[in-house]
Amino acid sequence: MADAKGFKPDVEVRVNDYRIGAIGAGMIMAECHLAAYKEAGFTVAAIASRTKSRAESVASRWGIPRVHDTPEALIKDTDVEILDIAYPPDQQPALIRAALKEPHIKAILAQKPLALSLDEARKLRDEANAAGKILSVNQNMRYDQSMRVLKQILDKGELGKVVIATIDMRAIPHWQSFLEGLDRLTLANMSVHHLDVLRFLFGDPEEIYTATRSDPRTQFAHKDGITVSTIKFPDNVLAVSMEDVWAGPREAGFDSDFYIKWRVEGTDGVAQGTIGWPDGSASTLTYASKTTTGGQWVTPTWETMWFPHAFIGVMEQLQYAVKTGETPALNVADNVKTMALVEAGYRSMDEGRAVKLAEIAID
Template identity: 75%
Template sequence: MSAARGFVPDPPVRVKEYKIGCIGAGMIMAECHLAAYRQAGFPVVAIASRTQQRAEAVAARWEIPAVHATPSALIADANVDIIDIAFPPDQQPALIREALAQPHIKAILAQKPLALTLDEAKALRDEAASAGKILSVNQNMRYDQSMRVLKQILDRGELGTVVVGTIEMRAIPHWQDFLEDYDRLTLANMSVHHLDVLRFLFGDPDAITTVARPDPRTKFAHTDGITVSTLTFPNGVLALSMEDVWTGPREEDFDSDIYIKWRVEGTQGVAQGTIGWPNGSPSTLSYASKRATDGKWVTPAWDTMWFPHAFIGVMEQLQYALKSGEVPALSVADNVRTVALVEAGYRSIAEARTVRLSEISVD
């Protein structure tokens, strides 16, 4: 049905010639990046991680020919064109800078959050520009199939003028151990998906109000466990992003009803759906439009999923930017604006007020 209505839930693979070196061998690399790259035919030529043993195990699973003892050794490998980083954000900037200094490295794919502070993110943006290298940030929710089809519906004007949009998450993330050492939790590491995709759908907001409380399940000290952010946009759109990482006492064998739901309402139609990540299923979308469906609900379908298939699009847009000379779809300059939105959310929590994005400099 997606094809029948002209929707493209997964972008085509236009370029797959650049050799990738992967830094990191944890779940996101082993289960998502490398699974996607195998399916797309992207050449992965080397891997390194914090422990060589872990890197060797992942290399054997995915038939990666070279294992380096350290990330620095991988970055120095002249056979690598693109560095793909899946490392803690406090360690990521140093790796990016090492890669920018190597003449043979053509581009870098970084994880989000790009850095722990907005100032660091801006510095990395500027250093990449000075080096003449592409730095892209893995905001993979923009390649979730429901989000891409929703964006196509919005761009066609099939919902009319957007009035309100919501993302409601009731799911339990696996917090990596390194997060215990940071003073920021959900907003920087989970809400960043939703805040970024709201920018993708509606443009840059002009204000954000975020409230938060600790999550009873998360044992280490934190402030932003459960978060709710409302955003206003210059075009009048009101949006809400809620991250309920508690969802109830699941340790006591409660029946699961975890989910991520979204809904967008316009003057000419409504779209709603789910993100399949918490349950390991494809995301969904249904919409009804006075302009396009005579007010009847239509449900485009696809077999691919956010994890791992979105990671094909993320790496492909970087390879295409290298080949074509065009700005990558996930450019670091654009991502700095997402980091600024997260920063504004934290300021809103700290000062218990609405924060205008004009207060946060991205220059």
């Protein structure tokens, strides 16, 4: 780690005792989860995917000793203690429910979005609770280094009372093929990172207004391409999250400018930075505070990145919860609130108005 000036951009690995079973062998598992787990010293005991040959290739790369024919067979493997799912949201609930029935599985890490609807997410929350299992959701942007340091700055009051916050994304996601058959695109699958991390920073929102238009590049039918959400939080905090998935032409010879930038302004200071995902660099943060930096800009730095290093924190918080009995930081009940914010955003799109979160039932 480089000079972080007393901040903690990455987590301390307190627990790495449990055997993980990985379901999925696509990019997010092969390049992020498993890379992070190798670095942290986590034990991956088995892997399975829809295509066994793909799982075998990923297992060979990361030294995973056992490859199962199917995800269902892996769930039955009594050597697996924590199930790590990287699967499409339409297929994920069935795997979660199968795992809830197995005594040897202590905890489940699910992908976001947890399910295709808020109603299904609520059901999974309640079923996990009834089964006495820990269900956690991989909201990994909370472990991005700039977001962690920003949270520490806010918690110390260095910016005073927050006035406004923005997240400005101009980047082109790789939409996975399974999304073509669904009626929800950007808000549920990309904006969910930003909406969740805004909750992490500022608490539970009171209201959201989301406007959208189609993305000219995305060829399959969709209603939410480019999205802009204005969110009101307690204490009169205003936030804007924009996901510009068009971001300009992408063709040979065109000098594209892709980025994710964020900024938080408070009564005593300003913090701003970038999320490194679009170009594979480390995220950044710089801030100035009347009370702690004399109004001068200070720039903590680090060498780790959101992808893959944040995934250490995601799995570590779950192992720590299993070990101690404490509620995981990324617990399913909290994630249902993020799903409610997404649902409110879609209602706002459909009805052309601001939607109060009190309108969305989460119990």
